[in-house]
Amino acid sequence: MINKLIENIKQTNAPIVVGLDPMLKYVPEQIMKKAYDKCGANLEGAAEAIWQFNKGIIDAVYDLIPAVKPQIAMYEQFGIPGLIVFKKTVDYCKDKDLVVIGDIKRGDIGSTSEAYATGHLGKVKIGDEEFAGFDEDFVTVNPYLGSDGVQPFIDVCAKEKKGIFVLVKTSNKSSGEFQDRKISDAGDRPLYELVGEQVDKWGKQLMGDEYSYVGAVVGATYPEQGKILRELMPKAYILVPGYGAQGGKGADLKHFFNKDGLGAIINSSRGIIAAYQNEKYSRFGASGYADAARAAVIEMRKDISENAL
Amino acid sequence: MINKLIENIKQTNAPIVVGLDPMLKYVPEQIMKKAYDKCGANLEGAAEAIWQFNKGIIDAVYDLIPAVKPQIAMYEQFGIPGLIVFKKTVDYCKDKDLVVIGDIKRGDIGSTSEAYATGHLGKVKIGDEEFAGFDEDFVTVNPYLGSDGVQPFIDVCAKEKKGIFVLVKTSNKSSGEFQDRKISDAGDRPLYELVGEQVDKWGKQLMGDEYSYVGAVVGATYPEQGKILRELMPKAYILVPGYGAQGGKGADLKHFFNKDGLGAIINSSRGIIAAYQNEKYSRFGASGYADAARAAVIEMRKDISENAL
Numbered sequence: 288m289i290n291k292l293i294e295n296i297k298q299t300n301a302p303i304v305v306g307l308d309p310m311l312k313y314v315p316e317q318i319m320k321k322a323y324d325k326c327g328a329n330l331e332g333a334a335e336a337i338w339q340f341n342k343g344i345i346d347a348v349y350d351l352i353p354a355v356k357p358q359i360a361m362y363e364q365f366g367i368p369g370l371i372v373f374k375k376t377v378d379y380c381k382d383k384d385l386v387v388i389g390d391i392k393r394g395d396i397g398s399t400s401e402a403y404a405t406g407h408l409g410k411v412k413i414g415d416e417e418f419a420g421f422d423e424d425f426v427t428v429n430p431y432l433g434s435d436g437v438q439p440f441i442d443v444c445a446k447e448k449k450g451i452f453v454l455v456k457t458s459n460k461s462s463g464e465f466q467d468r469k470i471s472d473a474g475d476r477p478l479y480e481l482v483g484e485q486v487d488k489w490g491k492q493l494m495g496d497e498y499s500y501v502g503a504v505v506g507a508t509y510p511e512q513g514k515i516l517r518e519l520m521p522k523a524y525i526l527v528p529g530y531g532a533q534g535g536k537g538a539d540l541k542h543f544f545n546k547d548g549l550g551a552i553i554n555s556s557r558g559i560i561a562a563y564q565n566e567k568y569s570r571f572g573a574s575g576y577a578d579a580a581r582a583a584v585i586e587m588r589k590d591i592s593e594n595a596l
Numbered sequence: 597m598i599n600k601l602i603e604n605i606k607q608t609n610a611p612i613v614v615g616l617d618p619m620l621k622y623v624p625e626q627i628m629k630k631a632y633d634k635c636g637a638n639l640e641g642a643a644e645a646i647w648q649f650n651k652g653i654i655d656a657v658y659d660l661i662p663a664v665k666p667q668i669a670m671y672e673q674f675g676i677p678g679l680i681v682f683k684k685t686v687d688y689c690k691d692k693d694l695v696v697i698g699d700i701k702r703g704d705i706g707s708t709s710e711a712y713a714t715g716h717l718g719k720v721k722i723g724d725e726e727f728a729g730f731d732e733d734f735v736t737v738n739p740y741l742g743s744d745g746v747q748p749f750i751d752v753c754a755k756e757k758k759g760i761f762v763l764v765k766t767s768n769k770s771s772g773e774f775q776d777r778k779i780s781d782a783g784d785r786p787l788y789e790l791v792g793e794q795v796d797k798w799g800k801q802l803m804g805d806e807y808s809y810v811g812a813v814v815g816a817t818y819p820e821q822g823k824i825l826r827e828l829m830p831k832a833y834i835l836v837p838g839y840g841a842q843g844g845k846g847a848d849l850k851h852f853f854n855k856d857g858l859g860a861i862i863n864s865s866r867g868i869i870a871a872y873q874n875e876k877y878s879r880f881g882a883s884g885y886a887d888a889a890r891a892a893v894i895e896m897r898k899d900i901s902e903n904a905l
Contacts (some may be wrong), residue, residue: 308708311722328723360708364715366729367683371676394738395701396768399617399669406673413620414637420675429703431740432766433773457741459705464742464794468787471780478777478787485773 288424288449289495289502289524292386293549295353301588302544302596304388304526305348305580306556307341307376308358313561314340315573334368337361340576341376344560345383347577348584354386356526356554377423387423388526392454394429394436404443408451425450427504427526430482437489441501445493450500450524453489455482455516458506458529479512480519487520498524498550505543507535507553514542517550525551531558531587537594548596559583597733597758598804598811598833601695602858604662610897611853611905613697613835614657614889615865616650616685617667622870623649624882643677646670649885650685653869654692656886657893663695665835665863686732696732697835701763703738703745713752717760734759736813736835739791746798750810754802759809759833762798764791764825767815767838788821789828796829807833807859814852816844816862823851826859834860840867840896846903857905868892 296302311319314336322336345355357380362373380387393403407426410417428440428451440451456466456479466479473481483503490499502524505513509529517525525543529535530553543551562568563579571579605611620628623645631645654664666689671682689696702712716735719726737749737760749760765775765788775788782790792812799808811833814822818838826834834852838844839862852860871877872888880888 310707323723328725330720330722330727330729333720333722333727358704358708358711360702360704360711360715364711364720364729366715366727367676367680369715369729370679374676392704392738393669393701395667395669396766396771398619399667402667402669402673406669406675406678411639411642411673413639413642414632416637418639418642418675420639420673420678429701429738429740431738431763431774432768433770433775435768435770454740457705459741459744461742461744462705465740465787465791466742468777468779468790469781470777471784472778475780478774481777482774 288386289498289500292354292524292552293497295386296549296552299351299353300592301352302552302591303352303584303587304354304356304552304554305344305352305559305584306356306358306390306554307344307560308361308556309337309340309560310361311336313564315576317574330365330368334365334372337365337369338372338375342379343577344580345380347581348559349383349385351581351584351588352385354388354552355380356388356390358390358556374421377421386425388425388427388452389421389423391426392429393426394432396432396436397439400436401439401443404440408440408449409443409447425452427452427454429454430485434485441489441493444500450502452502452504452524452526453482453486455479455486455503456505456509456512458508458533458535462506480515483516483519486523490520490523494522498522502526504528507539508533510539510542517542517545521545526554527551528554531555537590540591540595544596553591555587559587597695598807598809601663601833601861602806604695605858605861608660608662609901610661611861611900612661612893612896613663613665613861613863614653614661614868614893615665615667615699615863616653616869617670617865618646618649618869619670620645622873624885626883639674639677643674643681646674646678647681647684651688652886653889654689656890657868658692658694660890660893660897661694663697663861664689665697665699667699667865683730686730695734697734697736697761698730698732700735701738702735703741705741705745706748709745710748710752713749717749717758718752718756734761736761736763738763739794743794750798750802753809759811761811761813761833761835762791762795764788764795764812765814765818765821767817767842767844771815789824792825792828795832799829799832803831807831811835813837816848817842819848819851826851826854830854835863836860837863840864846899849900849904853905862900864896868896
C-alpha cells in the first residue's frame with residue numbers, strides 16, 4: 288500500500304491528502320435540510336448530512352489527489368450512525384482509487400492492539416471465513432505504550448500489505464508538553480527524536496520498494512523538528528498535519544521531503560473541505576462548496592510545488 | 597460520576613472492575629452456534645455471540661461489583677456490528693446500575709478530542725436537541741498529545757459530571773520504552789511521573805466530594821511506580837489493569853490505595869470473563885462460564901481485601 292500511495296502521488300503530482308473531518312457547521316444548509324427531511328433531525332440525519340457532504344467533496348477532488356484521511360472522531364461523535372458513514376466514506380474513496388488513511392490514533396497493548404489492527408486494517412476470522420471491519424489502507428497509531436502496542440499493527444500490516452503512521456511530533460501547541468521533554472540518558476535529546484528512531488527501527492521490518500510501510504506523523508507547525516526527524520527516519524513516509532488552517536505554510540514543508548521529492552504527504556482538512564467559508568473562496572457560495580474545495584486543492588498543490596519541493 | 601463510582605465501591609465492598617474484553621475464543625460453543633444460526637457466521641453473528649456472552653457475565657456478577665470496563669477494541673474488530681454490541685453492552689450495564697468505564701484510549705487535539713469526548717461522554721447538538729452517541733460514564737485517555745488533547749475531555753466531563761482516566765504508566769512489558777525515560781530538566785525523573793503530576797493538576801479543576809473526576813491508569817505490574825504515583829496524585833482515582841492474567845497479585849496493590857481504603861479500582865478481564873477456561877474453575881465447564889466468572893470475582897474480592905487493603 289505504501290507503493291500504491293507513492294504511485295498515486297507521482298501520478299497526481301500532488302503530495303496532498305484531504306482530511307475528511309466534517310463538522311455540521313461546514314455542511315451547507317440545503318444538504319442539512321434534505322438529510323433531516325429524509326432521516327429526521329437526529330444522529331441518523333446528522334450522519335446522512337455528513338455523508339452527502341463528503342460525497343460532494345470526494346466527487347469534486349478525487350482526480351487531483353492521491354489519498355484521503357477521514358478523522359474517525361468526527362464520525363464517532365454521532366455514535367453508530369456516524370461510524371456507518373465513516374465506513375461508507377472509506378469504501379467510497381477506495382472505489383475512487385484513493386488511498387485511505389484512517390486517522391484513528393489508536394494504541395493499546397498486545398491482543399487489544401491486535402484487535403484494533405484487525406478491525407481497521409485486517410480481517411477477523413469467523414467460522415471458516417475472514418471478514419473486514421473497516422478496511423482502511425493505513426491508520427495512525429499512538430506510540431505512548433511502546434513496542435508491544437505498535438508491533439501488533441505492524442504484524443497485521445505485513446500480512447495485508449498495509450501501513451501505519453506513528454505519532455511522533457504532533458502539530459498542536461502543547462505537543463511539546465511531553466513530546467519535547469529532554470531525555471537524560473539519550474544525550475538530552477527530546478522524546479520525539481527517540482520515538483522517531485523507533486519508527487525507523489520498526490520500519491526496517493517492513494519495507495516497500497522505496498519507503499517503509501511504517502510512517503510517521505510530524506506537524507507542519509514544527510519545521511525545524513521536521514528537518515531533524517527527516518534525517519532520523521529516511522525511509523519513513525511523513526504524514527504532515529497542520530498545513531493551512533493550523534498555520535503551516537508551503538515553505539515550512541521543505542525539509543519534510545527527501546531529495547527524491549518524495550517522503551512526505553501533506554494533510555489539509557478544514558482548509559479544503561470548508562474552503563467556501565473562507566473569504567478567499569466565498570465566491571463559490573455554500574452551494575459551490577465542492578468546487579471551492581477543488582479550487583483549494585489546486586492552490587495547495589501549487590503552493591507545495593512552488594515552495595516546498 | 598466519581599462520587600457514584602465511590603458509592604458503588606463502598607456498597608459492594610469491592611474495588612473491582614470487570615473488563616468486558618470478549619474474544620471469540622472465550623465464547624462457549626453453544627452460544628456461538630446459536631448466534632451463527634440466528635445471524636450467520638459473519639460479523640453480525642460474531643457480534644451477537646459476544647453480546648449473549650456479555651449478557652451472561654453481567655447477569656452473573658452485576659450485584660457484586662461497582663463497575664465494568666468494556667474494551668472497545670474487542671468490539672471494533674467486528675466493525676459496525678461489533679460497535680452496536682459495544683453500545684448495547686454500555687446501556688445494559690448502566691441499566692444494572694453499574695458505572696461504565698469505556699476503555700477507548702482516545703486522544704487527539706482540539707476539536708478532534710472534543711468530538712471523541714462528545715461521542716463517548718457528552719451529547720452532540722443536532723437541530724434543537726441533544727443526542728448521546730455512546731454515553732459511557734468514564735473513558736480512558738492517552739496523554740501523548742499534551743494538555744490541548746486532554747482539556748476537551750475535561751470540559752465535557754465538567755458539563756456532564758463524568759470522568760476520565762489518563763494513561764500514566766501502563767501495565768505492559770514495553771511501557772517503559774517511552775514512559776520510563778528520564779527527563780533531564782525534571783531532576784532525572786521518569787516521564788510517567790511528569791504525566792502523573794499533570795493528572796494531579798488537571799484533576800484540581802474538577803473535583804468530586806473526595807476524589808477528582810480526572811483519574812489515572814497505572815498497571816498492577818509496576819507496584820513501586822504505583823507507590824510514587826499514589827503520592828503524586830493523591831486525589832486521582834487509579835484504574836489498575838494487569839491484575840490476574842497479566843501477573844499482578846493482591847499484595848502488589850497495597851500502595852495503589854490511599855489510607856482511606858479508597859483511591860484505586862482494580863481491573864480484571866480475562867481472569868474473570870474467561871475464568872472457566874482456567875484449570876482452577878474448570879469444574880464449571882463451558883455452560884457454567886457465567887458462574888465461573890462469579891466465583892472468580894468473589895475470589896478476587898477476597899484477595900484484594902485480605903492482601904491489598
